[in-house]
Amino acid sequence: MSAEQKLSERSVAEMLLDWEPVIGLEVHVQLATSSKAFSPSGTAFGEPPNSLTDPTVLGLPGALPAFNRHALELALRLGVATSSQIRAKSRFARKHYFYPDLPKGYQISQYDEPLCEHGHLDLIVGAELKRVRLQRIHLEEDAGKNLHAGTVSHVDLNRAGVPLVEVVSEPELTSAEEAAEFMRALHRLVRWLDISEADMEKGQLRCDANVSIRMRGEDRLGTRTELKNINSFRFVQHAVEHEIARQLRIIDAGGRIERETRLWDETLGQSAPLRSKEEANDYRYFPDPDLPPVMVDGGMMGGILKTLPELPAVRFARYQKELGLSPDDARLLVSERGLADYFDACVAAHPSQRGARNLANWMLTELLGALNAEGKSITESPMPAPTLSALVVLVENGTISGKIGKEIFEESFRTGEPPLAIVERRGVQQISDEAVLAPVVDKVIAANAKQAKDYQSGKDGLFGFFVGQVMKETQGRANPVVANDLLRKKLGR
Amino acid sequence: MADLSRTEVEQIALLARLHLEPAEIEAMGAELGAILAHFATLAAVDTTDVPAMTHATETQTLRADVVEPSLPVEDALSGLPAKARSGDLIVVPSIIPGHES
Numbered sequence: 001m002s003a004e005q006k007l008s009e010r011s012v013a014e015m016l017l018d019w020e021p022v023i024g025l026e027v028h029v030q031l032a033t034s035s036k037a038f039s040p041s042g043t044a045f046g047e048p049p050n051s052l053t054d055p056t057v058l059g060l061p062g063a064l065p066a067f068n069r070h071a072l073e074l075a076l077r078l079g080v081a082t083s084s085q086i087r088a089k090s091r092f093a094r095k096h097y098f099y100p101d102l103p104k105g106y107q108i109s110q111y112d113e114p115l116c117e118h119g120h121l122d123l124i125v126g127a128e129l130k131r132v133r134l135q136r137i138h139l140e141e142d143a144g145k146n147l148h149a150g151t152v153s154h155v156d157l158n159r160a161g162v163p164l165v166e167v168v169s170e171p172e173l174t175s176a177e178e179a180a181e182f183m184r185a186l187h188r189l190v191r192w193l194d195i196s197e198a199d200m201e202k203g204q205l206r207c208d209a210n211v212s213i214r215m216r217g218e219d220r221l222g223t224r225t226e227l228k229n230i231n232s233f234r235f236v237q238h239a240v241e242h243e244i245a246r247q248l249r250i251i252d253a254g255g256r257i258e259r260e261t262r263l264w265d266e267t268l269g270q271s272a273p274l275r276s277k278e279e280a281n282d283y284r285y286f287p288d289p290d291l292p293p294v295m296v297d298g299g300m301m302g303g304i305l306k307t308l309p310e311l312p313a314v315r316f317a318r319y320q321k322e323l324g325l326s327p328d329d330a331r332l333l334v335s336e337r338g339l340a341d342y343f344d345a346c347v348a349a350h351p352s353q354r355g356a357r358n359l360a361n362w363m364l365t366e367l368l369g370a371l372n373a374e375g376k377s378i379t380e381s382p383m384p385a386p387t388l389s390a391l392v393v394l395v396e397n398g399t400i401s402g403k404i405g406k407e408i409f410e411e412s413f414r415t416g417e418p419p420l421a422i423v424e425r426r427g428v429q430q431i432s433d434e435a436v437l438a439p440v441v442d443k444v445i446a447a448n449a450k451q452a453k454d455y456q457s458g459k460d461g462l463f464g465f466f467v468g469q470v471m472k473e474t475q476g477r478a479n480p481v482v483a484n485d486l487l488r489k490k491l492g493r
Numbered sequence: 494m495a496d497l498s499r500t501e502v503e504q505i506a507l508l509a510r511l512h513l514e515p516a517e518i519e520a521m522g523a524e525l526g527a528i529l530a531h532f533a534t535l536a537a538v539d540t541t542d543v544p545a546m547t548h549a550t551e552t553q554t555l556r557a558d559v560v561e562p563s564l565p566v567e568d569a570l571s572g573l574p575a576k577a578r579s580g581d582l583i584v585v586p587s588i589i590p591g592h593e594s
Contacts, residue, residue, distance in 0.1 A: 033558050040561035049581045053569045054561075070558035091547065098510055100585035146588050154582035157569075282508060287547040295553045 012245045015252060020216045021244045023179050023209055024135075024171035024224075025236075027186055028164050029196045030142065030204040031074045037141045037163035038065030038108065038291075045202050049156040057161040059104030065290055067092075071163035072294060074195045075115055075139055076304050078165060081193055081311055082134055084119030086301065092139070092291040095283045100155050101144035109166075111285040114138035115294065121169070121189070122313035123181045124334075127320065127327035129313050132182060133170040139294070140164050145203075159203070171210060171221060176240035180233045183207055187233075188312050192337045206231050211243045213251065222247075223257040227271060230264050239264040243271065315340055323347065323356035332364060338378040339363075345385030346392075355392060362392050366409050383413050391419040403476060404428050432479040434486065437470070440478070441486045444469040455491055466491065496526035 036043060039056035055063035079086050093111035116137035123130045142164050144157040167186060173179050187205055190196040198205040212224035225247070230239045242264075247257050262271040310318075312334040319330035333343050346359045367388060371381060391412065395405040400423055408419050408428070423429060431437055444466060445452050455462040470483045497505075502522045506513050513521060563569075566581050577584045 035556075035558050035560045038556075040556070040559060041563040042560040048566070050566050050569055050583070051581070052563050054563055058564075058569060066554055066556040068558050069555035072555065089551075096508075100583070100588060146585075147582070148587070149579075151587055152579075153585050153588045154579060155585055156582060284508070289548065292548050292551055292554055295551075 011252070012248055015248045016244075018216060019213045019248060019251070020218075021174055021176075021240075022171050022212050022214060022221055022224075023173040023175075023240055025167075025169045025173065025179060025182055026208045026210070027167045027169075027183065028142075028206045029078075029167060029186070029190050029198060031071045031163040031165060032194065032196050033068055033070045033074070033163055035068060036161040037068050037071055037139075038161060039063075041161065043162050047158055049154075050158065052158040053160070057103070057157060065108065065288075067291060067294065068163055071139065072115075072296075073300070073304065074163075075137065075165045076296065076300065077193050077308065078167075078190065078195050079116035079119065079137055080301070080304050080308060081189060082116070082119030082121055082137065084116035084134065084137060086116055086296055087113060088296055089113070089293045090115045090139075090296075091293050092288040093285045094288050095140075095285055097283060099143065100153060101146050101157070101160065103144070103157065103160065107141060107143060108288055108291070109140035109285075110138035113293075115296075121167075121182065121185050122311075123178065123185045124313065124316055124331055125178070125181060129317060130178070130181075132172060132178075135168040135170050137165050137167050140166055171212070171224075176237045176244065179209060179240045180237040183233055183236050185313075188335060192309070192312050200231050203231065207236055209236060209240055209243075211240055211247070212257070213244065213247050223259050225257065225259065226261045227264050228261060228274060232266075235264065235266050238266065238269065239271065242269065246271075309337070312337070312340070319343075319356075323353065323360075325357060325360055329357075329360045329364060333360065336378065342378050342381065342385050346389045349386035349389035350393065355389075355396060358392050358396060359389060362388060362409070366406060367413075370410070370413050382416060387412060387418065394419055394423060398432055398479065399423065399429055401430050401476065401480065404430070428475070428477055430479050431474055431477045432482050434482060437474075437478055437482055437486055438490075440470055440473050441483070441490055444473060445490060452491060463487070463491075497522040497529070501525075 031037075033043060035041065036052075036054075036057060039054045041052045041054045041057055043052070056065050076086065090110060091113040092108050094106040095109045095111070096106045098105060114136045117135070119134040119137065120131050121134060123132060140163075142159050142162040144155050144160040147154040147156065169182060173182055183205070187198050187200075190198050190205070196204055200206075207230050209227045209230060210224045211227060212222035214220065214222040225243060227239050227243055230236045243262070250257060261274040263274045264271045316330050316334045319325040319333060320327060325333070333340050343360065343363055346363060347353065347356055350356075350359060367381065367383065368378075371378065376382075388409075391405060391409055394400050394408070395402055400408060404423075408422050411417065411422050412419050448466070448469065451462050451465060455466070466487050467480065467483060470478050470487065471480075499518055499522065502513070502518050502525065505525070506518075506521075570578060570581065570583065573583060
């Protein structure tokens with residue numbers, strides 16, 4: 001083990017008192033189009049290898065790219081949702097490098113005139129929102145896919161030419177947790193807005209992280225390393241955590257951080273340098289002469305602004321502030337637009353806003369539990385939002401107990417019968433009338449004279465027994481508050 | 494404009510993935526120097542008040558998001574030598590450092 005690796009985890013924590021990690025992320029998001037960015041081949045996942053190509057994708061002579069209008073609209077939606085400045089005229093540039101998955105020898109990207117700049121993304125951290133600034137969001141095309149096969153590699157070009165946006169944060173994330181949270185926030189936002197399915201297992205959301213450390217209080221950034229291949233929330237956290245510790249160890253041993261690109265290997269839990277310094281990238285960007293500038297006009301922007309829904313971070317704040325939900329419930333509800341929309345529909349159907357917390361409880365425990373058990377998503381719920389709301393009202397106004405409510409929920413979920421109809425048919429309305437409950441309580445005490453005596457001589461634990469007996473006599477319908485009062489009065493303690 | 498230096502030619506050759514023999518480097522340095530000299534003539538024109546132009550036309554030419562049939566795999570891969578095919582995949586030297594064949 002080298003000296004730099006001997007620094008213990010405790011020392012890493014100590015060093016973090018003096019050293020501050022600085023992290024910037026570059027996230028590639030696949031835009032949910034049917035056809036490719038610059039040509040009409042399809043973008044479906046899992047098709048036979050090399051079956052989704054055309055002369056433009058292959059870079060054959062004479063092929064001319066034409067940009068996909070829907071890709072532009074999706075990118076603009078993200079630009080607007082992140083309050084970015086949108087360039088009325090942005091430009092495509094060629095980024096040159098040689099790699100087997102890049103048939104043209106260059107990638108069409110954007111360079112000094114990107115579509116969006118200076119936006120921000122709101123992260124949910126605990127009960128609060130943390131705003132992270134975005135340097136830019138630019139359009140580009142994906143490369144093909146390399147498959148490692150022993151002494152050779154295999155190339156499948158189905159993914160080549162698929163439209164992407166690259167979202168680049170400012171270097172202002174300060175921990176591995178925040179880096180993972182940034183990815184979650186972006187994942188949530190692009191799914192919320194139908195910009196991308198962002199399925200990480202299909203590579204539709206991929207992340208590179210730039211990591212450096214500097215003395216606290218220092219303004220200048222330290223030398224950064226770039227981590228590639230971190231394609232899950234968990235990986236980004238592990239990879240960044242590991243890289244911060246690696247850099248601290250080097251500094252602690254009196255070494256210097258090399259500017260390099262490192263590839264994260266989740267299985268090994270470590271990273272290794274990817275490219276040597278001699279091959280420092282020289283991409284020779286220049287405006288792509290085949291593609292005219294991308295123009296965005298007022299009409300296009302108007303259409304996007306008009307259809308933009310309330311954003312997840314805004315709803316997260318509103319659920320807490322206006323509806324009194326806990327941060328945990330609010331976070332869970334905005335994790336998916338379908339959940340938040342269902343919840344809003346429940347609240348809208350409920351006669352009072354004060355029911356929001358109850359509605360959230362019923363939805364997140366009973367409804368999601370039942371849906372999970374059947375492997376269904378919220379949008380496939382057999383129970384419409386107003387029905388759940390009506391059931392919660394029956395519990396709130398004392399028509400049925402919470403316990404019966406759960407039974408009614410299960411039956412209504414299964415059969416689709418309205419809750420009130422089930423309650424009436426089964427005759428399970430809660431009994432709150434003392435005049436009806438008093439004789440039941442008398443009967444229970446008379447039938448259990450010995451236990452009554454024991455209770456009266458100090459065996460407090462027996463009280464629950466009597467409550468249970470009253471419930472049994474009433475098939476669970478006795479209002480527990482009324483039953484408890486009557487039992488106390490009649491048992492005399 | 495002077496000839497390009499040996500280092501400059503080697504750097505350009507590396508970026509273009511071209512192998513040059515020592516004699517070729519010499520000759521290429523002179524040729525590229527002559528080409529750059531021509532651009533130096535163009536660069537001498539005063540363009541202070543001329544806006545940059547990267548495209549002859551700046552008309553929007555967006556394409557509707559409509560899928561059309563792709564090339565048949567056989568056509569797409571027809572330019573490959575037989576040894577560069579494995580089924581319908583393209584075979585290339587290993588991209589993982591240390592695994593080159």
